[in-house]
Amino acid sequence: MTTILYVEDHPPAQLLMAAIVTDLTSYTLITAKTGAEAETLARTNHLEAYILDLDLPDTDGISLAERLNAIYPAVTIIVSAYAEAIHPDQKYLYLAKPLDPDHVAQILRHALTGR
Amino acid sequence: MxxxxxxxxxxxxxxxxxxxxxxxxxxxxxxxxxxxxxxxxxxxxxxxxxxxxxxxxxxxxxxxxxxxxxxxxxxxxxxxxxxxxxxxxxxxxxxxxxxxxxxxxxxxxxxxxxxxxxxxxxxxxxxxxxxxxxxxxxxxxxxxxxxxxxxxxxxxxxxxxxxxxxxxxxxxxxxxxxxxxxxxxxxxxxxxxIRGQSQQFLARVSHELRTPLNSILGFAKLLNRPQGTLDERQQAYLHQIIDEGEHLNQLVSDLLDSARLATGKLVLQQDGCDVNALCTSIAEEQQPAVGMAVKLTAQCASNLPLIQADRVRLRQAVANLVANAVKYTERGEITIMTRRDGDFVEIAIRDTGVGIAEAQQALVFLPFVQLNQRQMGVGLGLDIALQLVRLHGGDILLTSQPRQGSTFTIRMPIQRIG
Structure with a gap:
């Protein structure tokens, strides 16, 4: 069973990602609201991918990505509603809000089976 | 005292x-x-x-x-x-x-x-x-x-x-x-x-607008699955929600782009760009938006060199001009033509639409100006296109006759100047 962690503090966005993952993929999604919560989950679960919102209450998606990958390296996708803040690099995948469910599912499948 | x-x-x-x-x-x-x-x-x-x-x-x-x-x-x-x-x-x-x-x-x-x-x-x-x-x-x-x-x-x-x-x-x-x-x-x-403040303000507004749009568009698209249980009328309603949501999202992006162009915050990522492939794909992409009485085609010159350009941004500029032509052409043809002219590659978008009177031709590139008030949008498309092309060191020329149609010609330098 492949588990993905989604870190996002906005409940409707959490609900949407849960729906996308449940409806369109065969993966399991667990969610966290803050960076601290995410780090705890990353230590206690075997995670295959991190989807991180750029704008979090206690940290930002990029520095959280660094910390989570230090705990356990996995596919990392940064999601942002600040399209202008996205500077694509080689390290992580980037997605802009509003998310397209099919596109998200496709990216997840591609990233997780391509490993 | x-x-x-x-x-x-x-x-x-x-x-x-x-x-x-x-x-x-x-x-x-x-x-x-x-x-x-x-x-x-x-x-x-x-x-x-x-x-x-x-x-x-x-x-x-x-x-x-x-x-x-x-x-x-x-x-x-x-x-x-x-x-x-x-x-x-x-x-x-x-x-x-x-x-x-x-x-x-x-x-x-x-x-x-x-x-x-x-x-x-x-x-x-x-x-x-x-x-x-x-x-x-x-x-x-x-x-x-x-x-x-x-x-x-x-x-x-x-x-x-x-x-x-x-x-x-x-x-x-x-x-x-x-x-x-x-x-x-x-x-x-x-x-x-003011520039700094408005930039921050726009970033915040775009974030605030995109957050609910994410839920609206995301859930609507999830409902709009082929194996869904919606009847035809419900499907039609759903399409309206998605279309209008996409339109709103486009407006937010346009406002942000316009602000970033005005404050010089937009940075190009230039690479070798195939203009013909770009124009052909735009013609295909815009086909569904074109009216029944309009024919949209791309006529590409052979042996066109690759040009130094930001593919995404040049595409946005051409697409804005094509979308503009589609908006104002009820019947006839819209043609996207490419050709080489010395050190420049030209992309001309010619339509048989309403045309623009000479006195108004200078106005169309101004932000928030719309010559036809009944049209949708906020009037940023042409402004953004012109600013993007100029950022590449190129320019857009306009020739038009009222009731005959308009031709917008993008002139892009093959090698980046300066």
Missing amino acids: WRRFFDTLLPDAENLLPAAVQQAAGARIQQYWIAHGWQLVLGEAILWAAAGAQGLEPTWGYGLLTGMVATMYALGCLQGRTTLWLHASVFLLLTHGMLVNSLGAVTALTFIVPYTIGGMLLSGRRRMVAQTACLIAFWGSLIYGVLPVLGQLRPPNYIVISYDILLAVFTFQFSRFLSQLAVEINSEYVTTE
């Missing part, structure tokens, strides 16, 4: 100008002083010579005055020593006034200059010291220079009067320059502040 009276006499320690603005102002003042200060030195030297020729006593006094102004000039030419120059100026001007009777009133006037410069360039304690020194010097030279003269009232000689005129003219010139500079600095400062 007394406190308020003294407050008006004493300067503020606060200076609201940021350091960068102060530095720019300091450089401008120094430039002015280097360009014009020598006139004062020369004027005083001539008067010194005239006093000597006339045998006026004390001739050495006039020489000393010239030496002081020359020292002020030399100090002003030293890079980055504004504070030293200011304090030296106050001291020298004060002594200046004491040396020659009846120079006091005019010398007092000259303290307006260091007072104003101090207010512009210094902050905190240094500002207070410089401006207080100017005020003391002002009252000092006025009382010391004017009061004894009132008692003696010697018949003035023309050398002294010439000194007065020279100093007064120079002070007024300098003050005029300073007030002009203050206005310039202020408007520049306000413009950059």
